[in-house]
Amino acid sequence: xxxxKKGRRPTGAQGRPGRALAIILIAMVALTAGMFLSKQTTPxxxxxxxxxxxxxxxxxxxPGKESxxxxxxxxxxxxxxxxxxxxxxxxxxxxxxxxxxHIIVNIPKGTNEQQAREQVxxxxxxYFRPVIAFADGSPAAPEGTPSPSPSASGSTxxxxxxxxxSPSATPSSSATSQGRALSEALKAPAAxxPSPSASxxxxxxxxxxPSPSASxxxxxxxxEAAAAALQAKFAALDCNDPAQRAAAGQGAKxxxxxxxxxxRGDAWGKWVLGPAQVNGQDVKEAKGQIDPQRGxxxxxxxxxxxxxxxxxxxxxxxxxxQMPQNQFAIVLDGKVISDPSVSQALTGGNxxxxxxxxxxSAQDLGNMLSYGALPLSFTEDSVTTVTAALxxxxxxxxxxxxxxxxxxxxxxxxxxxxxxxxxxIVSLLVSAILTYTIMSLLGxxxxxxxxxPAVCGAIVAIGITADSFIVYFERIRDEIxxxxxxxxxVERAWPRARRTILVSDFVSFLAAAVLFIVTVGKVQGFAxxxxxxxLLDVVVVFLFTKPVMTLVARTNFFASGHPWSGxxxxxxxxxxxxxxxxxxxxxxxxxxxxxx
Amino acid sequence: MSxxxxxxxxxxxxxxxxxxxxxxxxxxxVSILITITAIxxxxxxxxxxxxxxxxxAVFTTPKTTVSVAAATEAAEKVSGHxxxxxxxxxxxxxxxxxxxxxxxxxxxxxxxxxxLKVDQASINADLVGPSWGEQIANKxxxxxxxxxxxxxxxxxxxxxxRMAVAALIALIHDLTITVGVYALxxxxxxxxxxxxxxxxxxxxxxxxxxxxxxxxxSSKDITKQTRWTYSEVANRSINGTLVxxxxxxxxxxLPVAALLFIGGGFLGAGMLxxxxxxxxxxxxxxxxxxxxxxxxxVVDLKEREPAMKALKKRVLAKRAAAVAKGESPDEAYEAEDEPQVVAQGRPGRRR
Numbered sequence: 036x037x038x039x040k041k042g043r044r045p046t047g048a049q050g051r052p053g054r055a056l057a058i059i060l061i062a063m064v065a066l067t068a069g070m071f072l073s074k075q076t077t078p079x080x081x082x083x084x085x086x087x088x089x090x091x092x093x094x095x096x097x098p099g100k101e102s103x104x105x106x107x108x109x110x111x112x113x114x115x116x117x118x119x120x121x122x123x124x125x126x127x128x129x130x131x132x133x134x135x136x137h138i139i140v141n142i143p144k145g146t147n148e149q150q151a152r153e154q155v156x157x158x159x160x161x162y163f164r165p166v167i168a169f170a171d172g173s174p175a176a177p178e179g180t181p182s183p184s185p186s187a188s189g190s191t192x193x194x195x196x197x198x199x200x201s202p203s204a205t206p207s208s209s210a211t212s213q214g215r216a217l218s219e220a221l222k223a224p225a226a227x228x229p230s231p232s233a234s235x236x237x238x239x240x241x242x243x244x245p246s247p248s249a250s251x252x253x254x255x256x257x258x259e260a261a262a263a264a265l266q267a268k269f270a271a272l273d274c275n276d277p278a279q280r281a282a283a284g285q286g287a288k289x290x291x292x293x294x295x296x297x298x299r300g301d302a303w304g305k306w307v308l309g310p311a312q313v314n315g316q317d318v319k320e321a322k323g324q325i326d327p328q329r330g331x332x333x334x335x336x337x338x339x340x341x342x343x344x345x346x347x348x349x350x351x352x353x354x355x356x357q358m359p360q361n362q363f364a365i366v367l368d369g370k371v372i373s374d375p376s377v378s379q380a381l382t383g384g385n386x387x388x389x390x391x392x393x394x395x396s397a398q399d400l401g402n403m404l405s406y407g408a409l410p411l412s413f414t415e416d417s418v419t420t421v422t423a424a425l426x427x428x429x430x431x432x433x434x435x436x437x438x439x440x441x442x443x444x445x446x447x448x449x450x451x452x453x454x455x456x457x458x459x460i461v462s463l464l465v466s467a468i469l470t471y472t473i474m475s476l477l478g479x480x481x482x483x484x485x486x487x488p489a490v491c492g493a494i495v496a497i498g499i500t501a502d503s504f505i506v507y508f509e510r511i512r513d514e515i516x517x518x519x520x521x522x523x524x525v526e527r528a529w530p531r532a533r534r535t536i537l538v539s540d541f542v543s544f545l546a547a548a549v550l551f552i553v554t555v556g557k558v559q560g561f562a563x564x565x566x567x568x569x570l571l572d573v574v575v576v577f578l579f580t581k582p583v584m585t586l587v588a589r590t591n592f593f594a595s596g597h598p599w600s601g602x603x604x605x606x607x608x609x610x611x612x613x614x615x616x617x618x619x620x621x622x623x624x625x626x627x628x629x630x631x
Numbered sequence: 632m633s634x635x636x637x638x639x640x641x642x643x644x645x646x647x648x649x650x651x652x653x654x655x656x657x658x659x660x661v662s663i664l665i666t667i668t669a670i671x672x673x674x675x676x677x678x679x680x681x682x683x684x685x686x687x688a689v690f691t692t693p694k695t696t697v698s699v700a701a702a703t704e705a706a707e708k709v710s711g712h713x714x715x716x717x718x719x720x721x722x723x724x725x726x727x728x729x730x731x732x733x734x735x736x737x738x739x740x741x742x743x744x745x746x747l748k749v750d751q752a753s754i755n756a757d758l759v760g761p762s763w764g765e766q767i768a769n770k771x772x773x774x775x776x777x778x779x780x781x782x783x784x785x786x787x788x789x790x791x792x793r794m795a796v797a798a799l800i801a802l803i804h805d806l807t808i809t810v811g812v813y814a815l816x817x818x819x820x821x822x823x824x825x826x827x828x829x830x831x832x833x834x835x836x837x838x839x840x841x842x843x844x845x846x847x848x849s850s851k852d853i854t855k856q857t858r859w860t861y862s863e864v865a866n867r868s869i870n871g872t873l874v875x876x877x878x879x880x881x882x883x884x885l886p887v888a889a890l891l892f893i894g895g896g897f898l899g900a901g902m903l904x905x906x907x908x909x910x911x912x913x914x915x916x917x918x919x920x921x922x923x924x925x926x927x928x929v930v931d932l933k934e935r936e937p938a939m940k941a942l943k944k945r946v947l948a949k950r951a952a953a954v955a956k957g958e959s960p961d962e963a964y965e966a967e968d969e970p971q972v973v974a975q976g977r978p979g980r981r982r
Contacts, residue, residue, distance in 0.1 A: 083902075091763065134770070416766065417683070418736075418758040425691060425755050432903060436893035440886025447882060488826055491906045494890055495830060498883030499837070505882060506841065509875045531848070538789055539840040545785065546778055546833030553774040557902075558767065558826050565830065 052582030059465065059578040066472035078471070079478030081486030081560065084430040086144035086423030092116075092413040094136040104136050108411055113138055129482070133559070138413065141484075144423050161315030161404070162289055163346070164308035165353055166362040166374055172274030172296065172303030262292075265307065269294045274303035284369025289314065295364070297371025306371055308364050312349040317342025319384075321404030323397025332392035334400045336385065343384030351380030365404065373400060433490035440494050444501050452508055453601035454593060459504040462580045466500050469571050474564075485564075488557045492564030499543060500572045504580060506539075507532040508601075511584070516607050521596070525588045529581055536576055544569045642870045649873075652866040655927035662804060662924055669811020676814050681821035681905075684768070686761030687712070687729035688736040690743060693753045694722035697746075702726060705746040710739045732760070767822045771829055778832055786840075790847055797928035798839045801920040805835045808916040809909060823905025830910055834883065835917030838876060839925045845872040846926060853942065860943045862930045869926050880918035887911050 070076055082089040094104045094112070109132045116138065117130040129141040273279050274296035280303065287293035289311035296305050321336040338346050353361045354377050362376040375388045388400070421429075441463070448456035470493065477483035510532040514524035547566035551559055587593050596603045641647040651658075682689055688710075697705070699716045706714035706726050715727040724747070731739060736758045744751035779799060786795035809828060813820060849868045853861060890907035933939050 093760075093762070093766070414760060414762075415758070416760045416763040418756065420754075420756040422693075422753050422755055424693065424753065429903070432893050436890045436903065437886070439893065440889035443885040443889060444882050447885060451878065487902045488823070488906065491826075491890060491903060492830075494886045495834075495883075495910065497886045498879075499834070501882045502837065502879040505875060505878045509872075509878070513871075535841055535844040538844060539837045541785070542782060542836045542840055543833040545781055546829070546836075549774050549778040549781065550829055553777065554767070554770045557822060558771070558829070561826050561830070561906075565833070 052585040055578045055582040056586075059574070063465070063468055063472070066469065066476065070472045070475045073476065073479050075475050075479045078474040078485040079483065080426070080430065081484040081489070082141050082143070082419065082426075083421050083487045083557075084426045084433075084485065084490075086421050086426040088142045088421075089417075089419045090140040090142070091416040091418075092138040092140065093416045094138070094411040095414055096136070103411055109136070109138065112411055112413070116140060131482075134554070137416070144421075144426075161318075162311035162366045163313035163349065163363050164293070164311050164366055165349065166306055166359050166364050167292065167309050168269070168307040169359045169362075169374075170269075170305055171299075172305055265292060265294060269305065269307050272296070272305050274305045284366070287369060293366075293369075295366055295369055295371050297364070297374070304371070306364055306374070308366065308371075311366075312363070313338075313342055313345045315404075317345060318404050321401045323392065323394070323399070323401035326387075326389065329389075331389065332394055332397035333387050333389040334392065334397050334404065335387045336404060338384040338386075340384070343382070346384070346386065347380055347382040350377045350386075353377040354379045365400075429487050430490070433487060433494070437490070437494045437497070440497055444497055448501065448504075451601075453599050454597065455508050455601035458580060458583055458587060459501060459508070461583070462504060462575055463497070463500060465579050466568070466571055466575045469575070470496075470568055473567065473571075483563065484560070486557060486560040488561035489564040492561040493568060496565060496568035496572070499540075499569060500575070503536045503540070503572055503576045506535050507576070507580065507584070512602070512607050515596075515602060515604050518604075521594045521602060522588045525584050533577075533581075536573065540569050540573050638874075642873050648867060648870040650866060651869045651922060652862045652927050652930050655923075655930070658923040658927060662808075662920070665811065666804065666807050669807050669814065672811050672814035676817070678810070678814055678820045679817045680764070681819045681824075682727050682729055682757075683759045683822050684764030684820065685729050686732070686759055686763070687727065688731045688739065688759070689757040690724075690726040690728075690740060691719070691755040691757075692724045692726070692743075692747055692749050695724060695747050695749050697724070697748065699724065702747060706739075706743060709742040709746065710735075731758075764822060767825055771825045774829060775832065782832075782836060786843075790843055793932040794843050794847070794929050797925045797932065798836060798843070800928055801839055801917075801925035802832065802835055804920050804924055805831055805913055805916040809913040812912045813909070818908060819905070821902075821905045823902045824909045827906040827909030828913065830906075831913030831917060834910075834914055835920065838879065838917050838921035841875060841879060842869065842872055842921050842926055843929070845869075845875075846929065854938055857942070857945045857949045860946050861933050861939045865926055865930045865933075869922055873922070876918065876922060880914065884911065884914055887914060 094109065096104060113130050113132055117128070128143070129139075131139055133139050272283055272294055274283065280296045283305070284293055284295035287295075292307065292309050294305060294307055296303055298304070317339055319337045319339045319342070321334060323332060323334050325331070326333045349363060353363055355361075358376070359374075361378070362374045364371045365373040365375075373388065375390075392400070444463075445456070445460055448459050452459065474483065474485060478485075507528065510528035511521075511524050514528045515521065517524075519527065544566055547562045547569060550562035551566060554562065593600045593602055596605070598606065638647070690706075695702075699718055702724050703714050703716045703726075706716065706728055710728045710731055712728050712730045717725045719725055726743070728739065736756060740754055740756050741751055744754055779802070782802075783795045783799055786798055806828065809831060812818075813824070818824070846865055846868045849871070850861060850864050853859070853864055859867075887907050887910045890903055891911055893903065934943070
């Protein structure tokens with residue numbers, strides 16, 4: 036679609052209208068078949084037509100940190116929000132970036148919109164807290180972890196979870212966990228000792244841990260009553276219940292002890308944790324990587340200077356304690372995501388967590404440690420909640436408007452172009468079929484969702500598509516007025532009409548493309564449809580309307596200029612086909628006979 | 632419809648024709664007047680910016696028996712802000728409360744549901760932060776700027792720079808008029824309006840391009856004849872493509888009109904309505920400007936060319952000579968030995 040060519044190449048479809056028609060027919064059949072095969076026979080509907088909640092977040096630009104809004108950080112944020120939202124047990128919540136600094140969260144209907152919003156809106160908090168007591172998730176007597184095997188290589192500790200961070204994951208999501216207890220050892224990377232292999236990991240409930248008693252292990256907050264209350268809450272907490280799980284650990288202050296749930300293998304555990312010693316901001320960088328010496332996945336952490344001091348202090352204290360109090364819990368959004376044990380003070384600002392990771396879980400934990408707090412802060416730009424009822428109504432209104440618009444166009448064309456109008460109508464139908472099937476397939480392919488503006492775009496496109504036919508038909512009529520018979524008229528009119536159609540469609544497409552690139556949200560849906568239909572318009576005119584016109588020109592009805600064909604030379608006021616004759620009368624022959 | 636076909640034929644042959652180009656200063660005057668009115672309306676009244684540009688909440692309730700007045704009172708009491716309540720075709724209400732932040736809106740929704748005796752889950756909420764509309768608008772302006780630059784470059788390549796400039800002026804003219812109508816009538820400006828406005832870009836140019844394409848073709852070999860001046864050729868070209876312009880405009884407007892009617896009548900205010908309203912105004916302006924503004928502008932620019940000036944001189948001299956000889960200009964023209972290249976579109980073609 037560049038500038039139209041000056042030269043008039045013979046048109047491809049001129050001699051072989053059948054071939055072009057075959058191409059478009061095959062395309063239609065293929066698309067339709069693809070649609071049925073992919074079981075996606077309707078376009079995916081956007082939130083405003085299907086119902087649900089759509090949240091638009093904008094990354095806040097902090098002074099001095101403008102460069103923080105980059106692709107990496109945005110994608111990390113999307114990952115974190117995605118985990119949180121889908122942790123609600125919502126299936127198919129979509130989180131995607133749009134433009135440079137927007138994230139759109141679409142939550143289909145049937146979800147607790149309020150809960151979802153809370154999940155999306157909050158900034159994740161990541162803390163390292165010392166473990167005071169651990170028990171399995173039920174409100175029974177607390178159970179302990181296996182005693183560490185007396186090896187010099189650092190003690191073992193079951194790993195909590197596999198990187199799920201949803202504070203309220205549903206039972207179904209626990210099925211995804213790796214059903215095994217993992218042992219981890221946290222030590223300075225310098226230590227060449229191998230960490231215990233996964234083979235010695237035992238189920239985490241053989242041995243009793245000492246029941247945590249406030250006097251023995253509660254932190255010295257000096258507030259016996261509060262400790263007792265925490266103790267009671269801990270005993271009653273049932274981490275197997277999603278509701279309780281979601282509530283536990285919410286709203287805990289970093290400087291106070293807390294109780295929290297977390298996943299251990301395929302079971303839930305609960306912890307009493309001391310005040311936070313290190314927080315997410317103290318971690319400079321963490322990543323899951325392969326340890327070249329042992330060939331297993333580990334997570335390395337690098338602390339900031341301040342963080343390194345704090346971390347050295349806490350690990351120094353923990354290393355002297357007994358299981359489970361030699362562990363620290365990494366708490367994200369009030370939920371324990373990992374609880375490695377410590378065997379020595381870790382100084383120097385680097386540490387690694389090892390034991391039982393696979394690539395996914397190591398990278399997940401690395402990401403969470405790096406970005407547990409979202410790398411950016413976001414503001415809610417807009418929240419739209421649409422009930423299914425209203426969505427259905429909007430869709431219905433859009434479809435009715437489309438049908439009426441189409442009917443009006445058809446009537447106008449029929450009145451003005453008579454027989455020719457049928458060619459236009461069938462072309463419009465072909466356009467509609469192509470648009471519909473492509474939209475349906477794109478729903479699966481690139482996650483295209485039809486929203487209300489997109490429907491508007493499709494309706495507006497009816498006019499644009501019909502315009503191409505008008506340009507061509509008028510050209511044919513001009514040729515007939517020149518005194519030509521239909522067949523040469525059809526062929527002669529085509530190159531000129533083609534030029535006009537290409538230039539004007541290119542301009543339309545340019546507008547749509549620019550809009551699509553620079554805008555977000557609703558406008559984008561509109562631009563997409565407009566661009567798609569403009570492209571299809573060109574395809575249909577070239578591969579369908581023109582070849583059909585060529586074929587139709589061979590029929591008697593049109594070629595003879597039947598009064599109802601819309602090509603009646605008499606009605607069009609054609610000149611008698613004389614060569615270079617001067618018509619008498621005042622009207623001079625047009626010198627500028629050709630218009631687009 | 633044969634009358635129309637007849638008229639089309641007459642227009643095509645130049646038997647009838649309207650002097651669009653000759654009266655161009657009238658059109659310019661009209662357009663300048665409208666534009667000034669639009670700018671004044673903008674300055675004095677300003678635009679009625681929708682809630683999306685101010686921040687706030689829009690709630691849509693299902694069918695309720697509560698009256699508009701009662702609902703307004705309830706909404707204002709609950710939120711402590713001004714509320715605008717409209718009744719929808721569905722029997723529901725559309726409640727707009729400005730200045731509510733997205734956090735507080737949830738609570739308001741709960742209280743409203745209780746006051747209006749509808750289920751909370753059946754209320755639609757559209758909560759907008761204060762910067763959202765502005766962002767959409769900013770992005771739209773960016774898009775507009777980029778598009779204008781690209782389209783001028785493209786048209787300069789496909790046609791010539793004069794046409795590109797004229798098309799751009801016509802485009803700005805269309806946008807100004809559309810915005811002016813919004814300021815005058817006080818229609819609400821929403822993101823939907825912005826979408827519609829941006830669509831006009833492509834569409835207003837579509838019309839202009841159709842006219843220009845005809846103009847380009849009819850003026851291709853203009854310097855090889857001495858019968859018509861450039862402005863006369865341009866005018867005939869407009870007349871020749873008039874039917875096409877009218878048809879394409881009508882056909883484009885029909886679906887938009889359907890959207891406007893359905894969006895307004897069926898759903899009350901909303902996205903459909905906003906998009907189609909601005910489209911409708913813009914398309915009408917675009918159709919007008921492609922004929923009355925863009926082409927005359929091209930003529931004004933073209934007639935300054937030395938080649939065209941020379942042509943005009945030749946044509947006028949020829950006509951004067953013919954008159955002196957007592958012939959009609961037509962006969963003088965026929966006496967020319969030049970092949971009628973211009974008439975045929977393709978050189979060397981026999982008629």
